[in-house]
Amino acid sequence: MSSTGVEKKKGGGFLARKAKKAEEEKVDGLDYERSLIAKNAVTVEDCLKISKITQDYLCPVTDNIYKIDFTKFKIRDIESGGVLFEIAKPQGANEMNLTNDPNAGRYVRYEFPPEFLKLRKIGATVEFTVGEKEVHNFRMIERHYFKDQLIKSFDFDFGFCMPNSLNTCEHIYELPTISPQLIVDMVQNPFQTKSDSFYFVDGILVMHNKADYAYNAGM
Numbered sequence: 001m002s003s004t005g006v007e008k009k010k011g012g013g014f015l016a017r018k019a020k021k022a023e024e025e026k027v028d029g030l031d032y033e034r035s036l037i038a039k040n041a042v043t044v045e046d047c048l049k050i051s052k053i054t055q056d057y058l059c060p061v062t063d064n065i066y067k068i069d070f071t072k073f074k075i076r077d078i079e080s081g082g083v084l085f086e087i088a089k090p091q092g093a094n095e096m097n098l099t100n101d102p103n104a105g106r107y108v109r110y111e112f113p114p115e116f117l118k119l120r121k122i123g124a125t126v127e128f129t130v131g132e133k134e135v136h137n138f139r140m141i142e143r144h145y146f147k148d149q150l151i152k153s154f155d156f157d158f159g160f161c162m163p164n165s166l167n168t169c170e171h172i173y174e175l176p177t178i179s180p181q182l183i184v185d186m187v188q189n190p191f192q193t194k195s196d197s198f199y200f201v202d203g204i205l206v207m208h209n210k211a212d213y214a215y216n217a218g219m
Helices: 014-037 044-048 114-118 180-188
Strands: 069-077 083-088 107-111 121-129 135-146 149-161 166-174 193-201 204-214
């Protein structure tokens, strides 16, 4: 019998294989995430292995046994000194029971103009309180993604915090150089830029916050 047509390669065409690989990686990422959620303690090393934005929180709010509470946050442009974003927690907010969502307050949505993506350095000033337990080696790792591609990972130390203290510090973010095409993509795809902020005490995860970003404000 004669054969007509073109013989198909095993596994399908290039696009099919690429889609299958992406799906497998997504499943692997979710499996790894689930394994972390099931752990008694998530470490710095665990979080640094994450290659995509998480789908869920890796620790419950009850893991914050140190009662660390962020009360003020400000972002400024280092070169001009101009304030880009500022927010403060309303006084008495802890006593207000406005929602039954245990993750309320763990997620922030930011909206910036496109010019933000061309900044080189920003300063992030945070004010926070600590409960009755002293905090050793307080550390934050913040990982930013666009469409699940890691753009930049930041690593900051808060150091030691005394019990029942009010603390303020500013961390300097050296922002990555972003290609013109990527800037266009990020502007045209609001809230596809996302971040995970992991907070550790003595190397153990105690808080996990999330954010997403739009860069089309004012357009």
